Amino acid sequence: MFSTKEADMTIFPTSSSTLDAPAEVARAAGPRRAAPRLVPVRADRWRVIDAAGRIIGHLDDVSDRSGARFRASRYRRATGALVAVGEFSRPIDAVDALRYAS
Secondary structure (H helix, E strand, C coil): CCCEEECCEEECCCCCCCCHHHHHHHHHHCCCCCCCEEEEEECCEEEEECCCCCEEEEEEECCECCECCEEEEEEECCCCEEEEEEEECCHHHHHHHHHHCC
């Protein structure tokens, strides 16, 4: 495992075919946004960590024959479970949903 620095975002890629998801998030983050990190949990799931080091949720690659889809999920303490925030065609949109959801 290695890390690369791209657009102020640290990416920890895996050997999966979905390696483009973290890279797309890094490119879209740009220099003015806070720098979330994507840390692989498994080949199709990343933990999303904000600039302060807090885990803000998970990004899942749920792509199928119809195209690329990314699900954003946030942990809710009250229920002790991950709750889906939504499904998105771009990984940056899923990460943004986690960053700005209350």
